[in-house]
Amino acid sequence: MNAERDAIAKIWNWRITAFCALILLFVAIAAVSFGPISINFFKVFKTLFDLPGGASGQDRTVIIQLRLPRVILGVLVGSALATSGAVYQTVFHNPLADPYLLGAASGAGLGATIALTSSHHNLVGALPIFAFLGGVLAVFTSFIISGRFFADPNSLLLSGIAVGSFATAIQTYLQQRHSSALRPVYSWILGDLTSATWSVVGWSAIYIAIALLILFSVAKQLDGLMLSDEEAYSLGINPKKLRIIAVAAATLATATAVSASGLIGFVGIVVPHLVRGLTHRVTNRSLISIAMAGAAFLVLADLGARTLLSPAELPIGVITAFVGAPFFLVVLRNRRKAGQ
Amino acid sequence: MTIVVTDLTVRYGEKVVLNDISLEISSGRWTCLVGPNGAGKTTFLKVLLGMAPYSGSISDQGVEVFKNHNRNVAFVPQSPQIPQGMTVAEYVALGRSKKDGWGNESLKSRALIHKILVQTHLFGMHHNLVTHLSGGEMQRALIARALAQEPELILLDEPTSALDLHHQISVLNNIELLKEEGVTIISTMHDITLAAMFAEQIVIMKEGKVLLSGSSHEVIHSQELKKAFDNRIDVYTLDSGRPVIIASKGEAKEK
Numbered sequence: 001m002n003a004e005r006d007a008i009a010k011i012w013n014w015r016i017t018a019f020c021a022l023i024l025l026f027v028a029i030a031a032v033s034f035g036p037i038s039i040n041f042f043k044v045f046k047t048l049f050d051l052p053g054g055a056s057g058q059d060r061t062v063i064i065q066l067r068l069p070r071v072i073l074g075v076l077v078g079s080a081l082a083t084s085g086a087v088y089q090t091v092f093h094n095p096l097a098d099p100y101l102l103g104a105a106s107g108a109g110l111g112a113t114i115a116l117t118s119s120h121h122n123l124v125g126a127l128p129i130f131a132f133l134g135g136v137l138a139v140f141t142s143f144i145i146s147g148r149f150f151a152d153p154n155s156l157l158l159s160g161i162a163v164g165s166f167a168t169a170i171q172t173y174l175q176q177r178h179s180s181a182l183r184p185v186y187s188w189i190l191g192d193l194t195s196a197t198w199s200v201v202g203w204s205a206i207y208i209a210i211a212l213l214i215l216f217s218v219a220k221q222l223d224g225l226m227l228s229d230e231e232a233y234s235l236g237i238n239p240k241k242l243r244i245i246a247v248a249a250a251t252l253a254t255a256t257a258v259s260a261s262g263l264i265g266f267v268g269i270v271v272p273h274l275v276r277g278l279t280h281r282v283t284n285r286s287l288i289s290i291a292m293a294g295a296a297f298l299v300l301a302d303l304g305a306r307t308l309l310s311p312a313e314l315p316i317g318v319i320t321a322f323v324g325a326p327f328f329l330v331v332l333r334n335r336r337k338a339g340q
Numbered sequence: 341m342t343i344v345v346t347d348l349t350v351r352y353g354e355k356v357v358l359n360d361i362s363l364e365i366s367s368g369r370w371t372c373l374v375g376p377n378g379a380g381k382t383t384f385l386k387v388l389l390g391m392a393p394y395s396g397s398i399s400d401q402g403v404e405v406f407k408n409h410n411r412n413v414a415f416v417p418q419s420p421q422i423p424q425g426m427t428v429a430e431y432v433a434l435g436r437s438k439k440d441g442w443g444n445e446s447l448k449s450r451a452l453i454h455k456i457l458v459q460t461h462l463f464g465m466h467h468n469l470v471t472h473l474s475g476g477e478m479q480r481a482l483i484a485r486a487l488a489q490e491p492e493l494i495l496l497d498e499p500t501s502a503l504d505l506h507h508q509i510s511v512l513n514n515i516e517l518l519k520e521e522g523v524t525i526i527s528t529m530h531d532i533t534l535a536a537m538f539a540e541q542i543v544i545m546k547e548g549k550v551l552l553s554g555s556s557h558e559v560i561h562s563q564e565l566k567k568a569f570d571n572r573i574d575v576y577t578l579d580s581g582r583p584v585i586i587a588s589k590g591e592a593k594e595k
Contacts, residue, residue: 095424220443223434226423233391234415235489236438276425285443 082294084250085268102160106167107138117178135255190315191262211253266324347396372539414486435488476507496527
């Protein structure tokens with residue numbers, strides 16, 4: 001009987017999920033503690049959970065108004081990008097797929113550029129909306145161009161590349177015409193969490209929560225999308241419908257993340273691989289762990305972004321790539337060593 | 341109980357892939373679709389699965405198959421999409437998805453999966469990743485997953501095409517495990533000799549049409565068979581009574 005139980009490991013392992021949750025909690029509290037003004041870790045903990053002995057006055061303002069929204073935005077954006085990346089990797093049968101694959105990044109980039117280069121100043125304030133619409137429209141166009149709405153993954157991928165290039169071309173043209181906007185566009189492209197206020201956290205939390213709940217609820221079925229459509233169908237799922245749901249939800253999460261924080265690269269590729277490398281399980285089965293690991297990774301990267309050159313800030317995209325790329329190589333090398 | 345195909349036609353755009361096929365397939369037996377590339381064998385399997393649209397009728401135990409999700413049909417493709425990061429045991433366990441829900445294998449299912457892993461000689465390598473299996477092992481894993489599905493009907497697309505002789509026989513023996521469970525088996529196969537050895541019913545297809553169908557013995561020894569292959573085959577009978585079909589150079593060789 002033991003051998004029988006041993007034959008298949010339980011699919012959802014709560015220990016891994018709990019471990020990721022603990023890491024995330026620790027990283028988040030640490031991120032609220034550190035900064036130009038350091039606040040005692042335990043004091044932060046007490047303040048956050050409204051226990052006696054919490055911070056007051058200036059410290060409290062720093063915690064509640066400055067750092068907490070920023071950390072929460074990091075949690076939202078990190079979990080959105082990591083989860084979407086994992087889902088895209090499954091849907092496209094491609095371990096190197098990232099959340100920006102279907103033109104979400106280029107579309108959002110174009111939307112942001114239009115906002116930043118427009119002569120109307122109030123449009124600049126609407127940048128998140130422009131970026132969001134740009135990202136969603138680009139992915140939607142990719143779907144339309146790929147032929148049928150229920151397209152196969154490969155034609156969808158190709159039309160995504162075409163739409164992405166097209167949007168980048170227009171974006172570059174606009175930048176050339178409005179060289180004054182080069183710098184803000186560039187800094188937006190690198191991504192940062194400086195926009196974090198409670199209102200940004202509020203609206204992005206709604207969209208990202210909806211998207212992630214949808215993805216978590218279909219996470220187990222996503223395994224079926226790793227097979228051919230006929231196999232998936234014979235195992236009881238409708239692959240075309242599931243693919244649409246998965247891509248739509250992942251796109252909603254990505255577009256929201258991008259409009260709140262710009263283009264932050266590498267999270268969507270590194271984190272799913274990292275969690276998979278550590279847990280030795282199929283990506284979809286650790287989707288919740290991946291979301292939490294992504295959140296922890298981004299909060300940590302943001303902590304680096306704002307403390308390494310303090311008081312100046314590094315773009316967070318620089319940190320994620322700088323840490324992510326070599327880390328990724330190490331993981332790949334270890335995987336090869338382990339014969340995986 | 342049988343599968344009754346009536347006036348089945350499938351078009352991809354202008355192209356007629358299956359042309360007015362009418363056929364009966366007995367349940368609990370092994371039926372083999374044989375024919376040259378482009379004969380429409382794979383398309384036939386896909387419409388039998390119920391996923392692809394068609395005109396005409398395919399009735400499986402009295403029910404039209406198109407988009408009928410209540411049937412339990414296993415599908416073994418010719419070139420499977422091999423999932424990254426999945427162990428052999430997890431892969432075989434996918435077969436339980438329809439019965440237990442995705443990722444919720446019951447204890448009973450686990451016992452079944454264990455039994456199947458042993459039967460298909462995959463136990464011991466069940467913690468390996470499927471991406472690291474050899475061609476023959478992968479084929480066995482696919483059949484193990486189909487066994488786990490406990491299907492009423494299994495469709496296999498060229499289950500032996502990429503394998504050496506030894507693995508071909510081992511895979512075909514594994515498919516016979518399904519027959520012992522009373523499962524209806526429909527497979528495509530290039531090798532008509534192997535088809536004659538294992539299948540009870542053979543359907544010869546060419547250019548979207550069924551040229552010939554019947555029991556293996558009838559089909560192999562009928563004159564129509566040679567016509568179906570443009571007289572480019574020779575049929576011999578071994579001392580044991582087993583038929584052997586080999587390619588010949590063409591019309592010149594009439595036996």
